[in-house]
Amino acid sequence: MIDFEEIRKQIAIKHNVLLDKDDPILVTITINEIVLSRYLDLVTERYSDASRDLTIALLHQQEESKRIAEKIITEASDYVSNQVRQSVEESILEASKNLKQQSLGNNIASSNYYAQKAEKKATLATIMAVVSTVVAVVALVVVALN
Helix, strand or coil, rough: CCCHHHHHHHHHHHHHHCCHHHHHHHHHHHHHHHHHHHHHHHHHHHHHHHHHHHHHHHHHHHHHHHHHHHHHHHHHHHHHHHHHHHHHHHHHHHHHHHHHHHHCCHHHHHHHHHHHHHHHHHHHHHHHHHHHHHHHHHHHHHHCCC
């Protein structure tokens, strides 16, 4: 609330003018206080609305980001799995061809060499598949926790 006595005192000190208690300028001060108070209420209300809208938008964006990240990680893990599967299939096919060639030539030593080579490639492909699966699961857990 406005202290009119303090206003009258300050005007008397600074301007050598004595205001009556019912001076019209004091009415203007009261009107100004009412207008400013209503404006402040309106600004506060709009600020609250804007803050609430911004919070909702941020939450929506966070959920959308999680959804997109999950999609990217899933597609990446599918791609890696397909590449590993293709590599395993190619290794098995190559080993099979080599074994057939060796069995036709009755070369047991070469046959064992190619069988071991195929086995190593199959093992490597299996390890790659396991690693890619673990990476995909860890990535999904990280996205889910965020």
